[in-house]
Amino acid sequence: MSLGQRLQQLLQEMGLTQTALAKELETSNVVVNRYINNRTNPDYNFLHKLALNYKVNINWLLTGQGAMFGEEQVKMVAGKEYFNLPIVAAVSCGSPEEIQAAEVDDYIMVDRDTLPGDFQDYFAFFANGESMHPYISHGDVVIVKHSNNWQEADERVCVVNYDGEVTLKKVKLFSEGKKILLSPYNTEFTPILLDKNQLKNTQLVGIAVMAVRNL
Numbered sequence: 001m002s003l004g005q006r007l008q009q010l011l012q013e014m015g016l017t018q019t020a021l022a023k024e025l026e027t028s029n030v031v032v033n034r035y036i037n038n039r040t041n042p043d044y045n046f047l048h049k050l051a052l053n054y055k056v057n058i059n060w061l062l063t064g065q066g067a068m069f070g071e072e073q074v075k076m077v078a079g080k081e082y083f084n085l086p087i088v089a090a091v092s093c094g095s096p097e098e099i100q101a102a103e104v105d106d107y108i109m110v111d112r113d114t115l116p117g118d119f120q121d122y123f124a125f126f127a128n129g130e131s132m133h134p135y136i137s138h139g140d141v142v143i144v145k146h147s148n149n150w151q152e153a154d155e156r157v158c159v160v161n162y163d164g165e166v167t168l169k170k171v172k173l174f175s176e177g178k179k180i181l182l183s184p185y186n187t188e189f190t191p192i193l194l195d196k197n198q199l200k201n202t203q204l205v206g207i208a209v210m211a212v213r214n215l
Contacts, residue, residue, distance in 0.1 A: 051086035093129035096165035131184035144206035
């Protein structure tokens with residue numbers, strides 16, 4: 001069964017049309033139709049909202065493994081409220097790569113007081129690779145706040161979608177934003193300089209706000 005077929009199955013289970021889902025997730029019906037017909041893969045924003053709004057197990061949607069739905073997102077521990085933030089995928093810390101599914105039912109518990117604002121603005125992923133070592137290592141969980149504002153991203157570690165593939169790098173703006181340098185922390189890896197033509201196919205996914213070491 002393809003991802004598109006699983007998405008159709010999910011809509012049937014939830015009793016939603018693709019138009020209704022598009023409206024709920026603040027995207028277009030055309031975009032959802034592309035996902036259903038396997039023309040493009042879902043982006044982070046779409047996957048994240050599915051997980052948060054409907055408790056969908058993103059690993060099931062991407063791979064068919066595990067249950068269709070995950071667990072409750074909010075838990076009380078010792079009288080304190082924690083948010084079960086779904087880990088939606090793995091992101092390359094080397095050369096840009098396609099989204100990779102996380103393991104079945106992966107979540108990270110985050111104190112509600114730790115991240116400001118709406119928790120729907122955040123998503124988590126596993127770092128894949130060593131280009132951001134020693135600050136972010138392979139297997140660490142990185143929490144990212146959705147953003148498409150390149151000015152906010154300047155001098156920050158960000159998730160960037162370049163030509164349909166995703167990478168984690170430090171962003172530096174040049175020439176009033178007409179050129180962007182994506183830099184690794186590990187000097188064994190080569191920075192990526194994007195000019196104004198390449199930026200047409202580049203999207204800022206979000207800004208990293210926290211990394212949790214996987215010991």
